[in-house]
Amino acid sequence: MKxxxxxxxxxxxxxxxVEVIFGYPGGANMxxxxxxxxxxxxxRHILVRHEQGAAHAAEGYARVTGKPGVCxxxxxxxxxxxxxxIADAMMDSVPIVCVTGxxxxxxxxxxxxxxxxxxxxTTPITKWNRQLTHADxxxxxxxxxxxxxxHGRPGPVVxxxxxxxxxxxxxxxxxxxxxxKKLKTVNKFNNGDxxxxxxxxxxxxKPLMLVGHGVLISKAEKEVLKVIEKTGMVAxxxxxxxxxxxxxxxxxxxxxxxxxxxxxxxxxxxADVLFAVGMRFDDRVTSKLSEYAPHAxxxxxxxxxxxxxxxxxxxxxxxxxxxxxLKKLTPLLKKNNHVNWLNEFKDMDKKxxxxxxxxxxxxxxxxxxxxxxxxxxxxxxxEAIIVADVGQNQMxxxxxxxxxxxxxxxxxxxxxxxxxxxPAAIGAKxxxxxxxxxxxxxxxxxxxxxxxxxxxxxxxLPIKILLLNNEYLGMVRQxxxxxxxxxxxxxxxxxxxxxxxxxxxNISGEKVVERNKLDSALDKFINFNxxxxxxxxxxxxxxxxxxxxxxxxxxxxxxx
Amino acid sequence: MKYTVDIVxxxxxxxxxxxxxxxTKRKINIERINAYTVKxxxxxxxxxxxEIEDRIVDTLVKQIYKIIEVxxxxxxxxxx
Numbered sequence: 001m002k003x004x005x006x007x008x009x010x011x012x013x014x015x016x017x018v019e020v021i022f023g024y025p026g027g028a029n030m031x032x033x034x035x036x037x038x039x040x041x042x043x044r045h046i047l048v049r050h051e052q053g054a055a056h057a058a059e060g061y062a063r064v065t066g067k068p069g070v071c072x073x074x075x076x077x078x079x080x081x082x083x084x085x086i087a088d089a090m091m092d093s094v095p096i097v098c099v100t101g102x103x104x105x106x107x108x109x110x111x112x113x114x115x116x117x118x119x120x121x122t123t124p125i126t127k128w129n130r131q132l133t134h135a136d137x138x139x140x141x142x143x144x145x146x147x148x149x150x151h152g153r154p155g156p157v158v159x160x161x162x163x164x165x166x167x168x169x170x171x172x173x174x175x176x177x178x179x180x181k182k183l184k185t186v187n188k189f190n191n192g193d194x195x196x197x198x199x200x201x202x203x204x205x206k207p208l209m210l211v212g213h214g215v216l217i218s219k220a221e222k223e224v225l226k227v228i229e230k231t232g233m234v235a236x237x238x239x240x241x242x243x244x245x246x247x248x249x250x251x252x253x254x255x256x257x258x259x260x261x262x263x264x265x266x267x268x269x270x271a272d273v274l275f276a277v278g279m280r281f282d283d284r285v286t287s288k289l290s291e292y293a294p295h296a297x298x299x300x301x302x303x304x305x306x307x308x309x310x311x312x313x314x315x316x317x318x319x320x321x322x323x324x325x326l327k328k329l330t331p332l333l334k335k336n337n338h339v340n341w342l343n344e345f346k347d348m349d350k351k352x353x354x355x356x357x358x359x360x361x362x363x364x365x366x367x368x369x370x371x372x373x374x375x376x377x378x379x380x381x382x383e384a385i386i387v388a389d390v391g392q393n394q395m396x397x398x399x400x401x402x403x404x405x406x407x408x409x410x411x412x413x414x415x416x417x418x419x420x421x422x423p424a425a426i427g428a429k430x431x432x433x434x435x436x437x438x439x440x441x442x443x444x445x446x447x448x449x450x451x452x453x454x455x456x457x458x459x460x461l462p463i464k465i466l467l468l469n470n471e472y473l474g475m476v477r478q479x480x481x482x483x484x485x486x487x488x489x490x491x492x493x494x495x496x497x498x499x500x501x502x503x504x505x506n507i508s509g510e511k512v513v514e515r516n517k518l519d520s521a522l523d524k525f526i527n528f529n530x531x532x533x534x535x536x537x538x539x540x541x542x543x544x545x546x547x548x549x550x551x552x553x554x555x556x557x558x559x560x
Numbered sequence: 561m562k563y564t565v566d567i568v569x570x571x572x573x574x575x576x577x578x579x580x581x582x583x584t585k586r587k588i589n590i591e592r593i594n595a596y597t598v599k600x601x602x603x604x605x606x607x608x609x610x611e612i613e614d615r616i617v618d619t620l621v622k623q624i625y626k627i628i629e630v631x632x633x634x635x636x637x638x639x640x
Contacts, residue, residue: 306622
């Protein structure tokens with residue numbers, strides 16, 4: 001029996017066990033939406049308010065479920081509005097499958113209404129993309145898209161389906177046990193490499209593990225703990241590695257990078273072994289490359305071969321899935337401890353804590369972002385999912401919320417997309433309905449995707465939005481203060497009454513302007529049954545420290 | 561340094577565009593390029609020559625290899 005391309009797409013999505021679609025209808029995907037009308041019960045559709053929101057929501061969904069998030073949008077502006085989200089997913093290795101409508105095949109290249117060369121536009125920011133002009137191409141393309149998005153290093157894919165394809169009829173034959181050889185064999189390390197890595201670790205005096213997003217993607221949290229507990233190796237995390245090791249683990253020393261903790265940045269340059277586990281030595285982690293970890297032998301696990309030696313030369317590159325590599329490696333590691341080395345970190349932590357304490361004394365009775373996040377952490381027993389936006393709010397959320405469970409800190413790391421948090425929190429809440437989900441945003445970022453309040457309203461999603469309002473684009477202002485002699489060039493921002501705005505979307509809320517109201521406001525915020533916006537008027541010129549300034553070495557990290 | 565990169569790929573639309581994109585991203589200009597299909601087995605061969613910094617050539621070639629359709633890739637320095 002023959003079916004329309006649109007119907008074939010629905011059946012293909014069900015074959016891939018898709019449950020949720022984030023989308024927006026338009027001229028060039030109307031046949032698909034017409035088919036979706038009959039699948040309403042099997043395929044939950046979330047109508048976003050802007051296509052960028054669909055992509056970020058799909059990312060949020062993928063980050064908490066590990067399954068590809070799905071977007072469905074129309075041609076032209078529908079597709080171009082997705083672009084920021086696709087680029088974001090590419091940078092942060094998030095599996096999303098984007099289906100874009102396209103003008104009918106006969107009009108391709110004619111500058112038809114709402115025609116954009118979507119394949120051309122998305123090629124540099126996708127793992128794979130394909131334009132379909134016949135209905136019988138759909139099943140294999142969908143199978144391929146999902147396989148590619150979720151195998152090897154995850155990432156975004158685009159299927160661009162011309163309108164005639166959606167109407168055209170064909171048989172539905174879904175490929176069985178589909179695979180792509182290239183992505184099936186991801187483990188390319190050999191026993192010799194594993195032995196070499198084990199020998200280096202066994203002889204290390206000052207070993208430091210750097211855990212990244214790859215630990216969470218491959219669900220290797222337990223394997224990581226086994227390695228550090230057996231060897232006594234000290235471990236620090238990248239921004240995306242946060243929550244892979246519980247904050248209170250005795251061998252965990254905090255976050256790396258530009259606004260990471262003091263000790264792991266400072267002591268990177270004393271380490272004799274760096275064991276990089278599913279991370280890519282991003283410039284926000286390494287800062288000045290020529291002065292990064294000069295004494296360290298580097299063992300680097302990454303599923304993506306092209307990451308080895310890209311920024312940092314690896315003495316032992318291990319190509320493979322983090323979990324598989326660690327399982328092979330652990331039996332060869334000797335039981336050990338590095339108490340003196342760990343104590344070097346503890347001593348430095350004291351310096352950071354002292355500075356923090358001074359700040360707290362100075363800011364007593366003031367509303368600062370660190371206080372808000374610390375209290376939120378405590379009051380939610382460190383168990384919530386925090387979806388952070390970009391800027392100071394993101395860094396305070398990374399540093400002051402204490403992450404206990406995996407997949408609990410979600411943010412836009414690589415692309416640094418302001419406006420990420422609200423739509424990504426929508427996807428995260430839909431993917432993990434039983435967990436408390438907080439979007440942590442600033443007054444700048446929230447206004448980039450604030451229309452998604454409409455999506456929250458329509459879907460009645462009990463998402464909690466923590467708005468840290470300092471009336472500035474805070475991170476840029478901080479840099480202007482530190483590096484541009486306080487010339488606050490266009491970083492002050494006047495905003496609407498966010499509480500009233502939220503209320504018009506049926507989102508309850510409260511604004512806190514005094515420190516002594518914070519506790520009770522947070523309690524209400526956390527316990528409220530339904531969507532809620534808590535706006536905290538924080539100190540206008542608060543800064544996030546420690547900080548590794550651009551162009552300086554990690555050991556020049558500043559405490560204040 | 562001048563390098564020639566030899567690529568064997570599935571003959572699918574967009575592969576050359578992906579390769580060119582990876583070069584454009586690093587402001588590399590192709591000096592010579594040759595591409596053709598191999599009979600009827602769905603395979604294409606692409607050869608290009610370009611000035612590429614020694615320190616990035618290996619990473620660049622691995623990034624090209626990440627293109628799903630690319631089957632094989634080799635590179636060598638061009639001697640004058």
